Amino acid sequence: MSDPVTLATGITYERECIERWMFSEKNNTCPVTKQWIYDDELTPNNTLRRLIQAWCTANASAGIERFPTPRAPVNKTDILKLLKNASTDPQYQMDSLQKLRIIVLESDRNKHYVESTAGAIDMLISIIKRSIYSLESTSSSVCDEALMILSSIQISDQGLLNLISKHEDLIDALTLLMHRSKYQTRVYATLLLNSLIELIAPARLMAIQDQLFKEIVKVLGDRISSKATKAALKILAMLCPWGRNRVKVVGAGAVSVLVDLLLEEPEKRACELMLLVLDILCGCAEGRAEIVGHAAGIAIVSKKVLRVSLAASEKAVRILYSVSKFSPTPAVLQEMLSVGAVTKLCLVLQVDCGLKTKEKAKEILRLHSRVWRNSPCLPPQYAVF
Helix, strand or coil, X not given: CCCEEECCCCCEEEHHHHHHHHHHCCCCECXXXXXXXXXXXXXXXXXXXXXXXXXHHHCHHHCCCCCCCCCCCCCHHHHHHHHHHHHHXXXXXXXXXXXXXXXXXHCHHXXXXXXXXXXXXXXXXXXXXXXXXXXXXXXXXXXXXXXXXXXXXXXXXXXXXXXXXXXXXHHHHHXXXXXXXXXXXXXHHHHHHHHHHCCCCHHHHCCCCHHHHHHHHHHHHHXXXXXXXXXXXXXXXHHCCCCCHHHHHHHCCHHHHHHHHHCCCCCHHHHHHXXXXXXXXXXXXXHHHHHHHCCCHHHHHHHXXXXXXXXXXXXXHHHHHHHHHHCCCHHHHHHHHHCCHHHHHHHHCCCCCCHHHHHHHHHHHHHCHHHHCCCCCCCHHHXXX
């Protein structure tokens, strides 16, 4: 041990190890006694540390080095002082927030301490809101710092629920912030929105303003970062099923942006999310019209079948099913044949890709066997119709 600390249960541990156990791995019991950790304050065991240092000094001839006295970790009083300076003193606002950001990024323990410090999250939200509506030139940088801290903390579900109940206008504020801000701020706003929307009740999701959909689609179109792209896709996937949100997302230009992104050969998880959102959007006539109207829509969806993962293949086949069942114009059916969609559907029947996916593929081939009966890849049992 170099920095021994004692839990409320009376057991002493190395600080780094017990902090990883408690804050990174989210355990709330003492590893030895299995007792509930009711107080997360860690008391330095200075007596044991001095004994270890003395032993190191006594055995220096054996090549054992004496470790220095560890720096005292930040405590909740330090955090609260920085937040008060940031909230009430314009002269030290930026400096205080920058120091707090460094503290948060230092360890999971510090993130936990910032969140658990009474009023800390509310102060950061208040700083962001004031900065959004301020005309001062420094307000944008201050807002960036506060938002970066919030998104880095990784607030617990309970903390997010408290935020939602206390700050009913938070979604609108973040939407306005995304509309006005530079790329990095939009990334942090998107990450925070993703965490919030996971916990918002469906009734409120149905009342989301159109502007938010436009800003999320813009984040996708601007290709700011892979992290922001995945967060934006998750937001759309959570919002689309409720009310008329699908139509709003389509109206914001999501289908065209998603097809263009798929053309860039995104990594596996991003591709799965894109196909998931497209599948949901194809549940409305507007979404199907957009994907059919895109020059590469059907082609790129067909290309992803049996190419990315089982989940991606399932979503891609579902999209083709929606299009072929509800928008089966002669032009669409001919395009499916010419871009290889029919060939891919036939291949789906021959490989192990999931029962539901096979059933969807069979249904598509049955629906349009007369149109595709001259295709050499169509199995005989479908071509006889």
